[in-house]
Amino acid sequence: MKLVHKYVDRDGKGDMSFIPEEMDDIWHAYNLITEGDVVRASTVRKVNLESSTGSGTTFRTRTTLTVSVESIDYDAQGCKLRVKGRNMEENEYVKMGCYHTLDLVLNRKFTLMKMHWDSVALERVEIACNPTQSADVAAVIMQEGLAFVCLITSNMTLMRTKIDVSIPRKRKGFVQQYEKGISKFYDTIIQAILRHVNFDVVKCVLVASPGFVKDQFHEYMIQQAIKTDNKVILDNKAKFMLIHSTTGFKHSLQDVLQDPAVVNKIADTKAAGEVKALEQFYTTLQCEPAKAFYGKKHIEAANESQAIETLLISDSLFRSQDVNLRKEYVKIVDSVRESGGDVKIFSSLHPSGERLEQLTGLAAILRFPMPELDEDDEEDSETEE
Amino acid sequence: MSRHRNIRSMDFEEECDAFDDVYGHSVEDDYSMSPSQAAFMYNRNNIQIGSYLNSQKDIEEEDEEIESNEELKKAKLESCVEQIRGTLGTTMTRQQIVDAVVGFDYNVERALNSLLNENPKTQESNRSSKVQTEDLPSSKVVGGSSGAQGKTRTVTKGFDVVVQKDVSRLSSTPDSQSPASGRGTPVNVDEELNKKWEPKIDVLAQYKKDRSDSKQHLYMIVIGHVDAGKSTLMGHLLCSLGQVHQKVMHKYEQESRKLGKQSFMYAWVLDETGEERNRGITMDVGRSQFETQNKLVTLLDAPGHKDFIPNMISGAGQADVALLVVDATRGEFETGFDFGGQTREHALLVRSLGVSQLAVAINKLDTVSWSKERFDDIKDKLKVFLKQAGFREADVTFVPCSGLSGQNLVKKSTENELISWYNGSTLLEVIDNFRPPERPISKPLRFSINDIFKGVGSRLCVSGRVETGCLSAGDRVLLCPSREIATVKSITLEDVPYPVVYAGDQPTVTLSGVEMENVSVGYIMCDIQSPVQVASKFQCRIVVFNVKVPITKGYPIVLHHQSLMEPASFSKLISQLNKSTGEVVKKRPRFLSNNTSAMVEIQVSRPIALEMYSEYKELGRVTLRVGGLTIAAGLITKIIL
Numbered sequence A: 001m002k003l004v005h006k007y008v009d010r011d012g013k014g015d016m017s018f019i020p021e022e023m024d025d026i027w028h029a030y031n032l033i034t035e036g037d038v039v040r041a042s043t044v045r046k047v048n049l050e051s052s053t054g055s056g057t058t059f060r061t062r063t064t065l066t067v068s069v070e071s072i073d074y075d076a077q078g079c080k081l082r083v084k085g086r087n088m089e090e091n092e093y094v095k096m097g098c099y100h101t102l103d104l105v106l107n108r109k110f111t112l113m114k115m116h117w118d119s120v121a122l123e124r125v126e127i128a129c130n131p132t133q134s135a136d137v138a139a140v141i142m143q144e145g146l147a148f149v150c151l152i153t154s155n156m157t158l159m160r161t162k163i164d165v166s167i168p169r170k171r172k173g174f175v176q177q178y179e180k181g182i183s184k185f186y187d188t189i190i191q192a193i194l195r196h197v198n199f200d201v202v203k204c205v206l207v208a209s210p211g212f213v214k215d216q217f218h219e220y221m222i223q224q225a226i227k228t229d230n231k232v233i234l235d236n237k238a239k240f241m242l243i244h245s246t247t248g249f250k251h252s253l254q255d256v257l258q259d260p261a262v263v264n265k266i267a268d269t270k271a272a273g274e275v276k277a278l279e280q281f282y283t284t285l286q287c288e289p290a291k292a293f294y295g296k297k298h299i300e301a302a303n304e305s306q307a308i309e310t311l312l313i314s315d316s317l318f319r320s321q322d323v324n325l326r327k328e329y330v331k332i333v334d335s336v337r338e339s340g341g342d343v344k345i346f347s348s349l350h351p352s353g354e355r356l357e358q359l360t361g362l363a364a365i366l367r368f369p370m371p372e373l374d375e376d377d378e379e380d381s382e383t384e385e
Numbered sequence B: 001m002s003r004h005r006n007i008r009s010m011d012f013e014e015e016c017d018a019f020d021d022v023y024g025h026s027v028e029d030d031y032s033m034s035p036s037q038a039a040f041m042y043n044r045n046n047i048q049i050g051s052y053l054n055s056q057k058d059i060e061e062e063d064e065e066i067e068s069n070e071e072l073k074k075a076k077l078e079s080c081v082e083q084i085r086g087t088l089g090t091t092m093t094r095q096q097i098v099d100a101v102v103g104f105d106y107n108v109e110r111a112l113n114s115l116l117n118e119n120p121k122t123q124e125s126n127r128s129s130k131v132q133t134e135d136l137p138s139s140k141v142v143g144g145s146s147g148a149q150g151k152t153r154t155v156t157k158g159f160d161v162v163v164q165k166d167v168s169r170l171s172s173t174p175d176s177q178s179p180a181s182g183r184g185t186p187v188n189v190d191e192e193l194n195k196k197w198e199p200k201i202d203v204l205a206q207y208k209k210d211r212s213d214s215k216q217h218l219y220m221i222v223i224g225h226v227d228a229g230k231s232t233l234m235g236h237l238l239c240s241l242g243q244v245h246q247k248v249m250h251k252y253e254q255e256s257r258k259l260g261k262q263s264f265m266y267a268w269v270l271d272e273t274g275e276e277r278n279r280g281i282t283m284d285v286g287r288s289q290f291e292t293q294n295k296l297v298t299l300l301d302a303p304g305h306k307d308f309i310p311n312m313i314s315g316a317g318q319a320d321v322a323l324l325v326v327d328a329t330r331g332e333f334e335t336g337f338d339f340g341g342q343t344r345e346h347a348l349l350v351r352s353l354g355v356s357q358l359a360v361a362i363n364k365l366d367t368v369s370w371s372k373e374r375f376d377d378i379k380d381k382l383k384v385f386l387k388q389a390g391f392r393e394a395d396v397t398f399v400p401c402s403g404l405s406g407q408n409l410v411k412k413s414t415e416n417e418l419i420s421w422y423n424g425s426t427l428l429e430v431i432d433n434f435r436p437p438e439r440p441i442s443k444p445l446r447f448s449i450n451d452i453f454k455g456v457g458s459r460l461c462v463s464g465r466v467e468t469g470c471l472s473a474g475d476r477v478l479l480c481p482s483r484e485i486a487t488v489k490s491i492t493l494e495d496v497p498y499p500v501v502y503a504g505d506q507p508t509v510t511l512s513g514v515e516m517e518n519v520s521v522g523y524i525m526c527d528i529q530s531p532v533q534v535a536s537k538f539q540c541r542i543v544v545f546n547v548k549v550p551i552t553k554g555y556p557i558v559l560h561h562q563s564l565m566e567p568a569s570f571s572k573l574i575s576q577l578n579k580s581t582g583e584v585v586k587k588r589p590r591f592l593s594n595n596t597s598a599m600v601e602i603q604v605s606r607p608i609a610l611e612m613y614s615e616y617k618e619l620g621r622v623t624l625r626v627g628g629l630t631i632a633a634g635l636i637t638k639i640i641l
């Protein structure tokens, strides 16, 4: 993301202008903008002009609008943000207070005004504007009849296609039906790969499955490519990497990212680091349960005693619509850092982040064992749900 | 005009306000979203941020219901407006079109007509029908089932309860935006609704009449670690019983020799696909049939390789009894049993899937020169383990044999080394001695679907197991969770047509009235009057086997239920229980580790058809797996949503 303008005063109030340049930047923007912020961007608005007789003409016009944000939708597929809110600055086309939805897309400047840029938001800006050489990886994870084509960047795993077909089982006298079903299934996957994987930027395509599906598929794909003389696949043959996974479901991508061969190839993407940290948390929970806490209550208690060594926190918490809640989470992050702890903010778009999110979104490995909170307390927090 | 504001979303309000504006008004471009697109959208309002939000669940869900209703309405409206625009161009204002569409209850044709005839009368009728639409929104989406909504909840088993559930399923789960939910065609079951299910009283008598003169049918699954010799043992058994033609066997011998895999010639009887034969391992469950003195046995040859355990689980769900094959070769038994091999996992799985009788074939004894010590050693080790796994000692039989040389399969052994210490039963006799299992024939129909394919004349065929009740040709049945109605055209059992099949049978059923896309493996076909429950959240009591990392809330798992495989997660750890007494040891544990028993709540990624264990044992069992390992087995105790 390119930062083209920045002004933040001493109280943290201010505005910044950005130009998103990569897919990840849209995700960063999604995490930066919260309800109540003000966003300005150029947009197209439909205008109806009505003459005194009542007949009207409609035209579209490009205009710059400033809205006070009420809702934000992230469109991972189309790679854009839809920011909806009321108009704050009247112009000749749009009245004050009218609703408008701004589409924030790649390579289009937008300005974000916040009453308070907190540490987490500022850190996000820093990460977003710091160009890392992101190893772009595509992954196909599958089992018979089910396949996902995903793109993995350092900040997210984007599911591009889900293929779900039923393939007849092998049965006496019906083997062709099985074989026909499976080649149709493979053809669909090949189509999806060709459509969604841009081999100019993608350095590696992981093909993962339990059993031999991956090998069969790979063989089939190469054969088909030779048959149809498909240059795209033949030229990029070396980019395909076959990995064993335990299931064909999306969450098994986590196992795939842990495979040593993959770790070597895609090195230190954020994803791999997150997977490792979560794994470490679970190991601690297994061996020394008193040093692994999760849930807001427990984390707050541990934080008070300055016991947190590593804090795992899901970025979804900072997208909370409740401003005060967001503040509380920011405070935890700040105070852990102050006391010398490490904070890992998980992207909720990675399988590991999804998993942390399910685990209350907040977990920590402690420096020293602490007693578990009372059962009563626990029960309170559960009923609050 | 303001009357239908609540139906449409807020955007139009703005338009209305801007109407009397002098310099015209601007319109925000509305976007309507296709369901497939919606699956990729992250809407902050819809994201459930887990437990740490201090909001009350109930209220939240209700809100959402309305919201997605609105969402649906909006999308519908948009598509109608789009269509009309396509015909009329821009001659009408958007407002006019919107009014007409809403007025005619989203019927494009009628709305178009009215717009074209634009006269006061239709305006009039517009208004009157508008009033009707007022009350519709909440029930509209549910389609035919709206009538049942008003009914009070009665017992857990009525049809209305399921309908209730369906309402929330269609509207509140985020799933309803995914493409998959397009399958859930609402069904009009009004006429069936009024009839109450009652057992066909004559069913038992009919069963006696139909089946008393034929042999008892038994389904046996053959399990064990990879390369224990399961396929070879069974292939040889079938061969000795004359089930495989000599010519065929000769062909297998020739061809397997060509591949340099002659030792697999008997396995080829069951391993039929090229892939299986080339690799020399079974990948999907093989089926065959043979007769013993008193029984007709269908054998299911499970794959031993750990990557194919999902297939083995679906096979085990269909079996009455199991034959565990272990390799007696030195070192091999140990790999399969002690060091994370599948001998343990398979045995635990079949037990937790309801198989209680087990025969253990201690195979490949030829490689240890029929040593009695080796046999006893293995037998003792297994005995202890099987007892822990929950098998009664009396229900487990051990038999020494060799699949390759065919010793002690059908006839008494000719090996002197063996006869010197063994004169017990042959494998065939052991199989013949299995007690016939109980068949719940007089319950409502439940049929678990395990395969779907096109039969002769490209008719849709499903095969699977009749879990409870009976099924006759001509019956109307309900397929869940998609709630499709189908008619049974014909039924065959091992290629022989049957007019009626009963619990325990595994027929192939030809259906009409339903498309292949609307059925998947793992669906339950059931009685229309007494349908199976559909839910995506349930409570169950689990036994944790062996986990590498402790189970916490939110832990992602793969749920196996009959032939169904679906991603799921633990949504709540309710309590940890004492393994033997079932007493609560700890409420709301933070985590569960090895060998514990617990009450948990499980959230499945989309609704599935299931039953409580107390009502239908067969459909009340689940198996939970993570990373290729079975971590727990459970019994469903409560169905939530």
Ligand SMILES: Nc1nc2c(ncn2[C@@H]2O[C@H](COP(=O)(O)OP(=O)(O)OP(=O)(O)O)[C@@H](O)[C@H]2O)c(=O)[nH]1
Pocket: B224, B225, B226, B227, B228, B229, B230, B231, B232, B233, B263, B264, B267, B280, B281, B282, B283, B302, B303, B304, B305, B363, B364, B365, B366, B367, B401, B402, B403, B404, B405
């Ligand atoms: N010596 C000896 N070898 C045997 C015996 N039974 C099977 N084998 C060999 O063991 C190997 C594996 O046999 P399979 O029948 O394919 O084993 P399986 O258990 O079906 O294997 P999966 O289905 O892949 O789990 C083959 O090479 C057989 O020839 C036996 O009784 N004695």
Ligand SMILES: [Mg+2]
Pocket: B230, B231, B232, B267, B271, B281, B282, B301, B302, B303, B304
């Ligand atoms: Mg086999």
